[in-house]
Amino acid sequence: MLLKIEFESDVPIYTQIKNQIIEGIALGLLKEGDEMPSIRQLASDFGINLHTVKKAYDLLKDEGFLSVHRRKGYVVTKNAFADDDFIEKLEKDLQPILANAYSRGMMQDEILKICEDILHKFKNEE
Amino acid sequence: MLLKIEFESDVPIYTQIKNQIIEGIALGLLKEGDEMPSIRQLASDFGINLHTVKKAYDLLKDEGFLSVHRRKGYVVTKNAFADDDFIEKLEKDLQPILANAYSRGMMQDEILKICEDILHKFKNEE
Amino acid sequence: MLLKIEFESDVPIYTQIKNQIIEGIALGLLKEGDEMPSIRQLASDFGINLHTVKKAYDLLKDEGFLSVHRRKGYVVTKNAFADDDFIEKLEKDLQPILANAYSRGMMQDEILKICEDILHKFKNEE
Amino acid sequence: MLLKIEFESDVPIYTQIKNQIIEGIALGLLKEGDEMPSIRQLASDFGINLHTVKKAYDLLKDEGFLSVHRRKGYVVTKNAFADDDFIEKLEKDLQPILANAYSRGMMQDEILKICEDILHKFKNEE
DNA sequence: GTGGTCTAGACCACT
DNA sequence: GTGGTCTAGACCACA
Numbered sequence: 001m002l003l004k005i006e007f008e009s010d011v012p013i014y015t016q017i018k019n020q021i022i023e024g025i026a027l028g029l030l031k032e033g034d035e036m037p038s039i040r041q042l043a044s045d046f047g048i049n050l051h052t053v054k055k056a057y058d059l060l061k062d063e064g065f066l067s068v069h070r071r072k073g074y075v076v077t078k079n080a081f082a083d084d085d086f087i088e089k090l091e092k093d094l095q096p097i098l099a100n101a102y103s104r105g106m107m108q109d110e111i112l113k114i115c116e117d118i119l120h121k122f123k124n125e126e
Numbered sequence: 127m128l129l130k131i132e133f134e135s136d137v138p139i140y141t142q143i144k145n146q147i148i149e150g151i152a153l154g155l156l157k158e159g160d161e162m163p164s165i166r167q168l169a170s171d172f173g174i175n176l177h178t179v180k181k182a183y184d185l186l187k188d189e190g191f192l193s194v195h196r197r198k199g200y201v202v203t204k205n206a207f208a209d210d211d212f213i214e215k216l217e218k219d220l221q222p223i224l225a226n227a228y229s230r231g232m233m234q235d236e237i238l239k240i241c242e243d244i245l246h247k248f249k250n251e252e
Numbered sequence: 253m254l255l256k257i258e259f260e261s262d263v264p265i266y267t268q269i270k271n272q273i274i275e276g277i278a279l280g281l282l283k284e285g286d287e288m289p290s291i292r293q294l295a296s297d298f299g300i301n302l303h304t305v306k307k308a309y310d311l312l313k314d315e316g317f318l319s320v321h322r323r324k325g326y327v328v329t330k331n332a333f334a335d336d337d338f339i340e341k342l343e344k345d346l347q348p349i350l351a352n353a354y355s356r357g358m359m360q361d362e363i364l365k366i367c368e369d370i371l372h373k374f375k376n377e378e
Numbered sequence: 379m380l381l382k383i384e385f386e387s388d389v390p391i392y393t394q395i396k397n398q399i400i401e402g403i404a405l406g407l408l409k410e411g412d413e414m415p416s417i418r419q420l421a422s423d424f425g426i427n428l429h430t431v432k433k434a435y436d437l438l439k440d441e442g443f444l445s446v447h448r449r450k451g452y453v454v455t456k457n458a459f460a461d462d463d464f465i466e467k468l469e470k471d472l473q474p475i476l477a478n479a480y481s482r483g484m485m486q487d488e489i490l491k492i493c494e495d496i497l498h499k500f501k502n503e504e
Numbered sequence: 505g506t507g508g509t510c511t512a513g514a515c516c517a518c519t
Numbered sequence: 520g521t522g523g524t525c526t527a528g529a530c531c532a533c534a
Contacts, residue, residue: 010446014533026225097219100152104208108248115241138508175510196265203260346475374477417507
């Protein structure tokens, strides 16, 4: 799995890392038990600060996507669930994005199709 | 149309305003030609600074949802379209959100249903 | 000659009026001695304030494009010349506009062609 | 590259900054990848407020002349193109200026010469 | 250190 | 009255 960082994006680097790892899990590129590259490794690969990588990893740990193994370092875990709070946040995040698309004249089916296409890229093999 | 600001949120106030106005347009609460409350009016209603409101309005102007009428002030304008750049951005915005839901074990249909429900609240009667 | 006012432009209305009258002169639509519509007339035609029209007319008078005739009201005059101050201002106004076009990758000939096309619309019949 | 601000001018300070940076790019003084002075640096150099500088930078970002690099700050980016909208705006901006010159009795060649001279100062060597 | 957000308040331009 | 510009200064997020 290959990370790609956009330094000129307005999305913070740690968020980019976090998002791409979650996407990697959704796509099946990262499986439960996989060892993540070390913080040091990842930071030097991209020429970014250790803190930045650590922040991404720690957030993922908090959300249940990673856990820390004494010897292996950060390891992929699927310990994140969609509780009510998450569902609520999900709707709150989606609403403005979908509203924007709709207000620009896109048809509901058209927008839904895009969501569907994205979802269909995710692997359902568990 | 009623705006609601969450001061404790980590979403910038101007983004909250911007999003709610776009949602208002999608929901049919705001129609082309409607005059927005004046910058100062809205600012004082919420006890926030006029620059914060202005930033929200200006972003909406840049996106084509508002325009400035020399006499009426800010007016709803539906001059925003879904060009290729927007579609690309839309996918880029949706991907991490949907990936997160999927990686938490939600089924594709379940996620899609949520998108559908949100979209169905939008008015399609113009 | 027909004026067209854009209320949603960021160009002040009095400037729009002023510019269009100067363009009318350049295009030969307005000739020396022509009587302008009265301030009241023009203002009510467009539903704008008397002051706004008066400001446009007065600026044109100051520049030598109009003069006030006791009975005829504002009359077209060609009493404006291109002195050194004007040439200097002309260059100062053109520079950022042309620089912008050039910095966007337009070729010098391409830009010049646009200037030429505009100029060729002007009538040289004096 | 040296900026010069005229405080007495009726041209807003942020516009002056913006124009001079675009001119700097056209003249070849600023090249793709160059790092701009920080907002606060530039503001203190000229004794103006950082918001004024930020507005200029942000407008340039919107037009594609600058972008924000997460580590380097604002960086010169040549991501601005001359699409149809721009050409239309260009003509709309040029028309009143050229009309004014022409209505003051300048010959078409004379005016064109001035445009040419300005354009020839711009560097065409990338 | 960088930029991003927000405030409080002033003065001006336009209609 | 409207929006537009500018200031002075604070606090936060990011790397």
